[in-house]
Amino acid sequence: MNKTININLSGIIYHLDEGAYENFNLYLNAIKDRLSHEEGGAEIVADIESRIAEIFSMRLSEGKRQVVTQEDVDFIISTLGRPEDFAEAAEETETTQTETKRRFFRNPDETVIGGVCSGIAAYFNIDVVWIRVLFLVLLFFTGIGFITYIILWAAIPEAKTTAQKLQMRGEPVNLGNIEKKFKEFEAQGKAFGKKFKNTPKGFFDFITNTIGAILGFILKFFGIVLAIVGSVIAFTLIVALIGVFGSTWNLGGFDFIDINGYIYGMDGAQALFGSGWRLMSLRVGTLLTLLMPLFALVVFLAKLFGKSISNARLLSFSGIASFIIGLILIFISVGSLATDFKERSTEVEKITIQGNSLVLEADILEESTGFLFDIDDDQLRVENVRFNIERTNDSTAHLELKHSASGRNHAEARQRAQRFDFKTEQTGETLRLSEYFSVPEDALYRGQDLKVTLRLPVGTTVFLDPSLENIIYDLENVQNLWDGDMLGHTWIMTERGLDCADCPVIEYYSAEDLEETIEEELEAMDDEIDRKIEELELEIKRLKDR
Amino acid sequence: MKIENTKAQMRKGVLEYCILGILSNGDAYASDIIEHLKNAELIVVEGTLYPLLTRLKNTGLLEYRWEESTSGPPRKYYSLSTEGKAFQKELKSTWDALQKAVEHITTSN
Structure with a gap:
């Protein structure tokens, strides 16, 4: 719904809609200005007004309309000419351009979202690209850009009329400039009629226009939300995919993926995917998936810089297609990898240890990757060793190595479980363990882990060197100390488990603590007695049977 | 030097003569005159004419009378005054001579 304003031309009343009136008024005033110095200027103006009235009447009755629109004003201007044309002794001098006060308007002719950026650019008379880049930077790094934009969008009015558009740029609002603007519009292929045709002509039009406006607003709103979410997702996707891409192709040793230090770059991908079709499929897959956000970025940047891409549709179509194909390839690759973890098998190996007084040490890796994977010399180094100490009823101590691995089927899992290498070395009392074990590179990483258990007969003493720190795992002991606290002490294997030989006397913090400890010890004694009784009963039975 | 400016100067020079010529064939109101001039491509916009x-009219070459119009406000019908008729004849002979002279100069080269 547009407001109309009534004017009187040569004694006839015309209704002009608001925008049309504003421009028409400017036009007529410019003419009057021009002619005020001429002899008989008032008469000329009267003649012109009369002519305008004639044209308006003609056009209104032709179109069976009541209201003079911008279209009519435009027709008047093109028929009668610019104000300069009215001066009879037309000196071809340009009117001096006085800089008028600029006003903030949103620019509806150059918008990505709401025309805020282009409005600001017009106000400061700089290229809109810089403002947009500034907003994007603010958006990505602080998020302030988003809030600022919304506020400005709401607060700054849109430049609706040509006069406002001129004020937005600080150009003087005179007819020459308005005419210039019209020419620009036409040059932009924005037919004037089209732009102003949506003036409501009846109730039905009013309803459709209102619904259209509301829908437009909703769409715009969701559009912004989508655009923001989309660009964040695209950005993340690009970063993630560049990571996968870099790690699968080993571009100069990028270590992009570092999920809690578990997988390291190239080694991670190769240890998992081997070097066959799976790795190739993953590589091609990530490459293809990368194309879509890249294309999207290209199109987005092109829009940002106001260039239209001729084959944007082809670009987005091929982007989506390659994204889907890429995803399928990645899924196939990862899916087939998952089947390799179906069955699990464990191999046990025993190593006899000499002596009843031991010093335990570990070879600390100088370049530890924290947990998994490092390929050198065709060996996959796995830092997944868990060390424990338990009591044995045998007379001599021994190391038990339990190596587990997964496979597509049981046979494969067993075969893989057999293939591992763990270095131990005994020199005199000193037993050196290694912090890692290795498997052949072609065995790939299939969840291999190694449990190393030192089984000691009762009475054996063992010193735990602090170097064991990384492999020691949940050692049972009489004192109930944490693993870390057990290091640096000498322990003796008793019937009740490992007992500290040189720990400071434990201070109990409360009566409850003490009671609890006593209770636990009593229970342990009971268990021991039960076990002895059982043994004796078995012995008695054996003797009786004889 | 813009060609458009030169063209405009040329047209402007003959415009008065053309208006008088149109009115010598009968009375006309502004829009009629404009129509003729536009068809002859002597003017582009109407504003120039008013x-x-x-x-x-103020110099006494033209006279006018008001006539009611069915569409819009009353119209000014212009006609040549006696002074204007003489003026027009004078200009006609000048124009004819001028045309010949221009023709002669531009073709004899």
């Missing part, structure tokens, strides 16, 4: 008509 100050000219007013000046010609």
Whole structure:
């Protein structure tokens, strides 16, 4: 719904809609200005007004309309000419351009979202690209850009009329400039009629226009939300995919993926995917998936810089297609990898240890990757060793190595479980363990882990060197100390488990603590007695049977 | 030097003569005159004409009368005054001579 304003031309009343009136008024005033110095200027103006009235009447009755629109004003201007044309002794001098006060308007002719950026650019008379880049930077790094934009969008009015558009740029609002603007519009292929045709002509039009406006607003709103979410997702996707891409192709040793230090770059991908079709499929897959956000970025940047891409549709179509194909390839690759973890098998190996007084040490890796994977010399180094100490009823101590691995089927899992290498070395009392074990590179990483258990007969003493720190795992002991606290002490294997030989006397913090400890010890004694009784009963039975 | 400017100067020079010529064939109101001039491509926009008509009228070459119009406000019908008729004849002979002279000069080269 547009407001109309009534004017009187040569004694006839015309209704002009608001925008049309504003421009028409400017036009007529410019003419009057021009002619005020001429002899008989008032008469000329009267003649012109009369002519305008004639044209308006003609056009209104032709179109069976009541209201003079911008279209009519435009027709008047093109028929009668610019104000300069009215001066009879037309000196071809340009009117001096006085800089008028600029006003903030949103620019509806150059918008990505709401025309805020282009409005600001017009106000400061700089290229809109810089403002947009500034907003994007603010958006990505602080998020302030988003809030600022919304506020400005709401607060700054849109430049609706040509006069406002001129004020937005600080150009003087005179007819020459308005005419210039019209020419620009036409040059932009924005037919004037089209732009102003949506003036409501009846109730039905009013309803459709209102619904259209509301829908437009909703769409715009969701559009912004989508655009923001989309660009964040695209950005993340690009970063993630560049990571996968870099790690699968080993571009100069990028270590992009570092999920809690578990997988390291190239080694991670190769240890998992081997070097066959799976790795190739993953590589091609990530490459293809990368194309879509890249294309999207290209199109987005092109829009940002106001260039239209001729084959944007082809670009987005091929982007989506390659994204889907890429995803399928990645899924196939990862899916087939998952089947390799179906069955699990464990191999046990025993190593006899000499002596009843031991010093335990570990070879600390100088370049530890924290947990998994490092390929050198065709060996996959796995830092997944868990060390424990338990009591044995045998007379001599021994190391038990339990190596587990997964496979597509049981046979494969067993075969893989057999293939591992763990270095131990005994020199005199000193037993050196290694912090890692290795498997052949072609065995790939299939969840291999190694449990190393030192089984000691009762009475054996063992010193735990602090170097064991990384492999020691949940050692049972009489004192109930944490693993870390057990290091640096000498322990003796008793019937009740490992007992500290040189720990400071434990201070109990409360009566409850003490009671609890006593209770636990009593229970342990009971268990021991039960076990002895059982043994004796078995012995008695054996003797009786004889 | 813009060609457009030169063209405009040329047209402007003959405009008065053309208006008088049109009116020598009968009375006309502004839009009629404009129509003729536009068809002959002597003017592009109407605005140019109104100050000219007013000046010609004020110098006594033209007279006018009001006539009611069915569409819009009353119209000014212009006609040549006796002074204007003489003026027009004078200009005609000048124009004819001028045309011949221009023809002669531009073709004899």
